[in-house]
Amino acid sequence: MGLISFLKEKFHKKEKDKEVVKYTEGLEKSRKNFSNRLHNLSRRYQSVNQEYFEELEQILIESDIGINLVLRIIDEVLEISKKENIKDPEKINEVLVDRMFIGYAEKGDVVNELSFKEGTPTVVLVVGVNGVGKTTTIAKLAYRYKQKGKRVLLVAGDTFRAGATEQLKVWADRLNIDIVVGKNEQDPASVAYDGVYKGAREGYDLLIVDTAGRLQTKANLMAELSKIKRVIGKEIEGAPQETFLIIDATTGQNGVVQAKAFSEVTNLTGVIVTKMDGTSKGGIILAIRDELGVPVRFIGLGEKMEDLTEFDLDKYLYGLCVEEE
Amino acid sequence: MAFESLSDKLQGIFKKIRGQARLTESNMEDMLKEIRVALLESDVNYRVVKEFTNSVKEKALGQEVLLKVNPSQMLVKIVHDELVELLGSDDSELHLQNNRPTVILMVGLQGSGKTTTTGKLAHLLKYKMHKKVLLAAADVYRPAAIDQLNTLAKSVGVDIVNMGTSVSPVKISEVARQKAFDEHYDVLIIDTAGRLQIDEALMDELNQIKDKVSPDEILLLVDAMAGQDAVNVANAFNDKLALTGIVMSKLDGDARGGAALSIKHMTGVPIKFSGVGEKITDLDIFHPDRMADRILGMGDVVTLVEKVQEEMDEKEARKSVNKMMSGRFDLEDMIEQMRKVQKMGSLGGLLKLIPGMPRISEEQQAAGEKEMRNFETIVNSMTPEERHNPDILKYSRKQRISNGSGKSLADINRMLKKFEQMKQMMKQMEQYRKSGKMPPGGLGGMGFPGM
Numbered sequence: 001m002g003l004i005s006f007l008k009e010k011f012h013k014k015e016k017d018k019e020v021v022k023y024t025e026g027l028e029k030s031r032k033n034f035s036n037r038l039h040n041l042s043r044r045y046q047s048v049n050q051e052y053f054e055e056l057e058q059i060l061i062e063s064d065i066g067i068n069l070v071l072r073i074i075d076e077v078l079e080i081s082k083k084e085n086i087k088d089p090e091k092i093n094e095v096l097v098d099r100m101f102i103g104y105a106e107k108g109d110v111v112n113e114l115s116f117k118e119g120t121p122t123v124v125l126v127v128g129v130n131g132v133g134k135t136t137t138i139a140k141l142a143y144r145y146k147q148k149g150k151r152v153l154l155v156a157g158d159t160f161r162a163g164a165t166e167q168l169k170v171w172a173d174r175l176n177i178d179i180v181v182g183k184n185e186q187d188p189a190s191v192a193y194d195g196v197y198k199g200a201r202e203g204y205d206l207l208i209v210d211t212a213g214r215l216q217t218k219a220n221l222m223a224e225l226s227k228i229k230r231v232i233g234k235e236i237e238g239a240p241q242e243t244f245l246i247i248d249a250t251t252g253q254n255g256v257v258q259a260k261a262f263s264e265v266t267n268l269t270g271v272i273v274t275k276m277d278g279t280s281k282g283g284i285i286l287a288i289r290d291e292l293g294v295p296v297r298f299i300g301l302g303e304k305m306e307d308l309t310e311f312d313l314d315k316y317l318y319g320l321c322v323e324e325e
Numbered sequence: 326m327a328f329e330s331l332s333d334k335l336q337g338i339f340k341k342i343r344g345q346a347r348l349t350e351s352n353m354e355d356m357l358k359e360i361r362v363a364l365l366e367s368d369v370n371y372r373v374v375k376e377f378t379n380s381v382k383e384k385a386l387g388q389e390v391l392l393k394v395n396p397s398q399m400l401v402k403i404v405h406d407e408l409v410e411l412l413g414s415d416d417s418e419l420h421l422q423n424n425r426p427t428v429i430l431m432v433g434l435q436g437s438g439k440t441t442t443t444g445k446l447a448h449l450l451k452y453k454m455h456k457k458v459l460l461a462a463a464d465v466y467r468p469a470a471i472d473q474l475n476t477l478a479k480s481v482g483v484d485i486v487n488m489g490t491s492v493s494p495v496k497i498s499e500v501a502r503q504k505a506f507d508e509h510y511d512v513l514i515i516d517t518a519g520r521l522q523i524d525e526a527l528m529d530e531l532n533q534i535k536d537k538v539s540p541d542e543i544l545l546l547v548d549a550m551a552g553q554d555a556v557n558v559a560n561a562f563n564d565k566l567a568l569t570g571i572v573m574s575k576l577d578g579d580a581r582g583g584a585a586l587s588i589k590h591m592t593g594v595p596i597k598f599s600g601v602g603e604k605i606t607d608l609d610i611f612h613p614d615r616m617a618d619r620i621l622g623m624g625d626v627v628t629l630v631e632k633v634q635e636e637m638d639e640k641e642a643r644k645s646v647n648k649m650m651s652g653r654f655d656l657e658d659m660i661e662q663m664r665k666v667q668k669m670g671s672l673g674g675l676l677k678l679i680p681g682m683p684r685i686s687e688e689q690q691a692a693g694e695k696e697m698r699n700f701e702t703i704v705n706s707m708t709p710e711e712r713h714n715p716d717i718l719k720y721s722r723k724q725r726i727s728n729g730s731g732k733s734l735a736d737i738n739r740m741l742k743k744f745e746q747m748k749q750m751m752k753q754m755e756q757y758r759k760s761g762k763m764p765p766g767g768l769g770g771m772g773f774p775g776m
Contacts, residue, residue, distance in 0.1 A: 058371050064552035067365040130575060131436030131548065160603075162480075163473025170468035215578035219691050248436060252368030252552025254580035275435065278521045280554040 038096075042089030052089060053078060056096065063283035066253055069290050073099050104286060104313055110295040112270075112310040114145065114206065114242060121153075121199045123207045123232055123239035127225060127262055128246035130213030133274035135164060137246055137300060138208050139171035140308035146177060150205040154179040155195030157188040157228065160212040168210055175305070178204075188212065188224065189231045196235040209240070216261030226265040242269045244297065247284065249275045255284035259292050270297035273311070277302045348385045348399065356400055357382060367581030367620045370556045373590045381407055401621070408617035412586060414595035417611055420541050420569070426459075426505040427512045428538050432531055432562060433546035435519030438574030440470060442546055442600055443516040444477030445608035451483060456511035458483040461501035463494040463534070464518040474516055481605060484510075494518070495533045502538045515540070522561035535566060542569045544597065547584055549575045555584035556591050563592045570597035573611065577602045581620050654751050656712045659744055660704050663697045699732060700740045706730035715741060 037059050045052050053074055060070040076099050081092055116122050124141070128134050135158070142152045154172050156179060158164035165181050172179035180198055182191030192209050199207040211228065214221035232239050243266045247255055262268055273282050276299045285296045296311040357378050364374045385403050421427045429446070431439045443460060450456040460478050462485060464470035471487055478485040486501040498515050505513040515538065520527035535543070545568050547555060562568060573585050576599045585596055596611045704712060706729035711718060718726075723737050730737075 061365060061371045062553045064368075064554070067362050129550070129578065131438055133436055161473070162476035163469040163471075166472040167467070167469035215575065217577070217579045223691075248548075248550075250434065250548070250552055250554055250558070251550050252555075252580070252584065253366050254368070254550040254578065255552075257579060258550075275521075278434070278554070279523060279557055280552065284552065 038093050042093055045089045047087040048081065048089055048092050052092075056092075060283070063281035064252055064255075064287075065283035066256065066287040069287050073103070100286065101313065104289050107289055107293045107295070110297070112297045112312075116150070116205055120236060121196075121204045121207050121239070122241050123196065123199070123209065123236060125209045125211065125229060125232065125240040125243045125266065126246060127211050127243060127266055127268075128213060129215050129258055130161075132213065132246045132248040132251075133300065134158075134213060134246045135167050135171070135210055136303075137272055137274055137298075137308065138168065138210050139175065140300065140305055141298070142171070142177050142206075142208055143175055143305040144308060145206050146175060151203065152177050152206045152208065153195065153199045153202075153204040155192055155199075155207060155209040156181040157191050157195070157210050158212040159184060159186050159188050159191060164210070164212065189227045192228045193231050193235065196232050196239065200236050207239075216258050222261065222265050225262075229266055243267060244269070245271050245294070247271055247273050247282075247288075249273050249278060249280040249282035251284050253284070253287075256287050256291050259288045259294055263292060263294060268292075268294045270295055272296070272298045272300065272308075274300035276300060277307075350382075350386065353382065353385060353400065360400075360404055363621065364583060364586075367583035367622075368550075368552050368555070368587075369583035369620070370553055370587035370591070373556075373587045376590075377407070377411070377586075405614075405617050405621060408586065408620060409613045412589055412596065412613035412616050414589070414613075416595045417570075417597050419597065421454075421456075421512070422541060426502075426510050427542070428502060428505070428540040429512065429514045429542040429544060430531075430534065430538070430540040431514065431516050431544055431546065432566065432568075433519060434521065434548075434558060435467075437519060437546035437548050438572075438600055439519060439546050440464065440473050440477070440516050442572055442574060442598075442608065443474065443514050444481060445600065445605055446514055446598070447478070447483050448481045448605045449608050450512050450514075451481060457509070459501065459505050459508075459510040459513045460485040461497055461513060461515040462487045463497045463501075463515050465490040465492070465494055465497070466518040470516075470518065477605070494530060495537055498534045499537045513538075522558050522565075528561075528565050531566060543567070544570045544572050545594070546572050546574055547588060549573050549578060549582040549584070549599075550580040551584040556587045559588040559592050559594070563594060568592070568594045570595055572596075572598045572600065573616075574600040576600060576619075577607070581622065582616065583620055585616055586620060654748050656704050656707065656715055656744060659747060660701055663700065699736060700743070703730045703732050703737055703740055715744060 038056075041052070041055055041059070056077075057070055057074050060073065061067060065073075073096070077092065077096050080086070080095050080099075086092055086095065114122055114124065126134050126138055126141075138154065142154060146152050154168060154177055156165045156168045158168070159182050165184070169179060169181065171177075180191065180195040182188070182194065188211060195207060195209060198204075209228070209232065211225065212221075214225070216222065229240060229243070243262075245259055245262050245268050247258065251258075259268065259271065271285060271288060271294055273285055273296055276282055282299075288294055289296070298308050299311050299316075301307045301309060360381065361374055361378050364377065365371070369377070381400075381404055384407065385400055419427070419429070431443050431446075433439050447458045447460060450458050458481075460474060460483060462471040462474045464474070471490065475485060475487060486497065486504060488497050488500065494517060501513055501515060504510075515534070517531065517534070518527070520531070522528065543566050545559060545562050547559065551558075559568075559571070571585070571588055571594055573582060573596060576582060588594065589596055596613075596616075599609050599611050599616075601607045601609050703726060706726045711722060711726075718737075718741065723734055726732075726737060727734050
């Protein structure tokens, strides 16, 4: 039994499961594109030939998975199909999903949720390029862990973009969560210091530090990030325990370059993909995992506070590849 | 992982087919494959890549290879020209009205840079085109978006219609339009909330705004980092609103920006501006040839030359060149030269524009810039006499300068050594000039620190 049938079986049984429904609904646009096309493709061909693989290649590339990884996946699928003499397009598609799943999973186990230790706040540093949705995602993360009964403190470390601090403040007010803000254009590292100082002494469980969006090519701004990280580590040992890179689902091949550059200065522990409710497939996360091993931890599926869910490879692939019935 | 530039790759393939005089189907096949990969790595849409490589192939087949260039260079040129043609347009300027306010509507996905670009556009219209600009804050959804635009309006020094978040964007736009007409503004720019192209309610809202204010320009913001889906986004916005232009944002990063090509090709909407930095002045008119170079990873020589020209006052430059040549080059001249280089933008940014230079690491660049600052600090602690005649610097003067600048004696000596090298170079150049020959290697290696 191919993996995809296994997944189907696994999830059909709990179709009503709220998380799965959220996934399939949220990913509907992506799914329609990807799986419909995959499905239509297999219906148009009696048996696979070179043309079929070319079309498969197109579907994968248009999901932003990236040409190099795509060529490799296709090669692997070709090889397996030859070895096992598979000609049926439906079966080939299963092999394809298998390969994607295994390629991702063999990079190691992932625990998505944050972990907490009595007496020491967990510090999450949030980084990324401009306009990917850092501030909104921070609000969603804060909401998520407040719901779980954690005492959360936000640190408004984006002192650069006009209105950024106000934006985070609005969220803090709405969620009734404490926030540390600096003055405009104050050194973000010193705001981060104020934040962890307060967080360490007043018994918070979770500190989430916002940073200004920065393109990975700006050496000074990247140096600033490693300074922020150092400052946090000086005040709370081992912190930040998590550094999340926020990536917009619409991002193309530059996403891998971003992940590489940010992990060089901050040691990334995870990726959060935002705007997955659009038509983009976010395939770049597969390339990031492939090149750097950094896993996706959460995905943003909408504008509401609860629209941030744990990333689950099974569900992601299920959402992408389930057939319309 | 900076992608290897296409010209490097093609050069490698070419080695195998050296000596062939014509581009043929068989000797082009590998090269076309590389072109395809390069375009896909640059996020050019799959379908566009397919059409594009086919048309390049047609154009190239049977082309006589010019004597001085090799087939790979020839092919790069064909690809480049084809890209420029596809990216370009005769219609890349704003349609500004003369006898009534021009209304510009900014639209796009979340995070594509609408609000920032609105501020930059206001700055450009006000200071370069001397227009009276009014902004309208119609993004009532994202928290603090209005605060952000308010801050930008203040820093540019333009008026803004700000009605808070409880009024509908359609209403805000109407009121702003009325104000623009009543109070004789030249341009009104309406900043709208980011939205997904599949969000029907919000797309309808844009249509209503369009009906009420009849904009002269509807500009779609597209992120330079956008992937394959950018085409679908642009198509949807274009179908719904009939766009008049595209603005590429975040081109100051290292994304290749292939989406620009895809969108232009699929929608035909002209690209009018590109956002190239975080400062309010960082909005450029779109240059198709530079974008083509960028997509191909070939560096941007023209921009470099222009930047240099902009920042160097010609007269002043001639003065200092004369001074250099006559051997009267002193420390102040050296710092002056360095300042000019710094003014052109960071050294790193400049180096990236030069083809064949990408192998200098970020650290090396940063070190070079740091050295420049060190030199400046040291010179600032000198008396005018010392600056003009560094030969008088002996131990006690150096000690004083060291105390004043906080730099070590070794730092000071290193700077003086560099200065001597530069001076030496100037003298040599003068001799070359007199003898009518150019030094080997041109003006390169002029000895800017760290290079």
